[in-house]
Amino acid sequence: DIQMTQSPSSVSASVGDKITITCRASQGISSWLAWYQQKPEKAPKSLIYAASSLQSGVPSRFSGSGSGTDFTLTISSLQPEDFATYYCQQYHSYPLTFGGGTKVEIK
Amino acid sequence: QVQLQESGPGLVKPSQTLSLTCTVSGGSISSGTYYWSWIRQPAGKGLEWIGRVYTRGSTNYNPSLKSRVTMSVDTSKNQFSLKLTSVTAADTAVYYCARGSPSDGFDIWGQGTMVTVSS
Numbered sequence: 001d002i003q004m005t006q007s008p009s010s011v012s013a014s015v016g017d018k019i020t021i022t023c024r025a026s027q028g029i030s031s032w033l034a035w036y037q038q039k040p041e042k043a044p045k046s047l048i049y050a051a052s053s054l055q056s057g058v059p060s061r062f063s064g065s066g067s068g069t070d071f072t073l074t075i076s077s078l079q080p081e082d083f084a085t086y087y088c089q090q091y092h093s094y095p096l097t098f099g100g101g102t103k104v105e106i107k
Numbered sequence: 108q109v110q111l112q113e114s115g116p117g118l119v120k121p122s123q124t125l126s127l128t129c130t131v132s133g134g135s136i137s138s139g140t141y142y143w144s145w146i147r148q149p150a151g152k153g154l155e156w157i158g159r160v161y162t163r164g165s166t167n168y169n170p171s172l173k174s175r176v177t178m179s180v181d182t183s184k185n186q187f188s189l190k191l192t193s194v195t196a197a198d199t200a201v202y203y204c205a206r207g208s209p210s211d212g213f214d215i216w217g218q219g220t221m222v223t224v225s226s
Contacts, residue, residue, distance in 0.1 A: 001170075033212075034211070034212030034213065036213070042218075043203055043216040043217060043218050043219050044154065044203075044213075044216055045216070046211075046212065046213060046214050046215075046216075049210070049211040049212045049214070050210065050211065053211075055214065087153065087154055089154075089212060089213070091207070091209070091212050094167045095156055095167075095168075095169040095170060095171075096144075096156040096159075097156065098153055098154040098155070098156070099153075100153050101153050101154075
């Protein structure tokens with residue numbers, strides 16, 4: 001199985017801050033990586049696919065980069081609605097696997 | 108637009124079979140090159156992929172659950188389903204259905220349904 005490791009596991013930030021979340025795959029996955037946002041008691045929402053492509057309707061303050069084993073999700077200017085947990089997921093090979101999540105909290 | 112809705116019992120007894128259905132609305136389950144997946148999340152924990160099924164019937168399951176999982180599609184009802192046998196308390200979780208594609212990951216998710224395994 002491909003292990004997905006996210007860091008940090010949590011981050012405290014203020015509205016307007018720029019934050020970066022890292023996701024590392026245990027082996028190369030090309031650009032077959034997605035990012036999801038999950039708010040409490042809600043289903044995950046797709047933000048980014050193919051490592052850097054923004055899903056329709058997702059604000060441009062979200063961006064993704066990387067390929068191979070190292071990936072990042074950046075939020076350029078945190079908004080109140082962005083406080084949530086973020087997950088990366090590889091879809092290079094089965095079983096599909098998710099990172100452990102990064103909780104973005106209000107400082 | 109396409110929406111997914113999970114349904115099934117919220118309480119299952121240990122050793123019994125968990126059965127869930129996901130109904131696809133706003134589009135045909137057979138259109139495009141999508142696959143249909145189940146993903147679960149125990150309370151306070153991360154996401155675990157259970158498996159996926161294509162409308163032509165091919166499946167892939169997580170090896171950690173493979174011996175207990177069966178997924179199927181009913182195109183006439185625009186539904187796909189999950190059966191998980193011999194459940195234990197460790198199977199207690201919110202179960203999500205989701206639409207995936209080989210190029211885009213999971214773009215649409217159901218709202219999730221809580222399943223508790225308890226006597």
